[in-house]
Amino acid sequence: MKYCKNCGAENNDNNIFCFNCRCESFNPEQPIPMGSNANMTVPPAAPAALPVYMMSAKPKPPLGIFDLLTILGFVCAIVGMFSISLILHPIGVLTSVIGFVQGKRFRGLALAGTVISVVGGIIYLVISLYNNGLLPEWITYGALH
Numbered sequence: 001m002k003y004c005k006n007c008g009a010e011n012n013d014n015n016i017f018c019f020n021c022r023c024e025s026f027n028p029e030q031p032i033p034m035g036s037n038a039n040m041t042v043p044p045a046a047p048a049a050l051p052v053y054m055m056s057a058k059p060k061p062p063l064g065i066f067d068l069l070t071i072l073g074f075v076c077a078i079v080g081m082f083s084i085s086l087i088l089h090p091i092g093v094l095t096s097v098i099g100f101v102q103g104k105r106f107r108g109l110a111l112a113g114t115v116i117s118v119v120g121g122i123i124y125l126v127i128s129l130y131n132n133g134l135l136p137e138w139i140t141y142g143a144l145h
């Protein structure tokens with residue numbers, strides 16, 4: 001037996017070319033150590049790289065304080081639609097925006113909380129002003145009024 005100098009494959013003594021990599025250099029003593037960059041086979045480090053890949057593909061970061069703020073903001077946005085909009089919707093905007101910028105999860109929820117709070121707050125403001133006669137008359141006119 002002889003060993004390929006290029007890839008380390010074991011070859012028959014009468015081989016002219018390495019059956020594995022087709023090179024012509026043989027070492028009669030021992031195979032070259034693995035790790036040569038000329039090695040054509042799958043590197044042995046591949047299985048060790050798998051856990052690293054799995055760690056990087058970890059689906060969800062841990063629940064943080066800003067994610068809780070996001071949830072609080074969304075709850076304020078919804079509850080504010082039914083009562084004390086004056087207080088809940090400003091809180092909803094604030095916590096949802098902070099949750100969106102700083103949070104690692106629930107960014108869609110934070111966006112929804114922001115939009116709902118802003119829209120709800122504006123609706124509340126318009127209705128309140130209208131009910132108290134604080135809106136100018138021309139704002140409440142329709143085209144066919």
Ligand SMILES: [Zn+2]
Pocket residue numbers: 004005006007008009018019020021022023
């Ligand atoms: Zn070879």
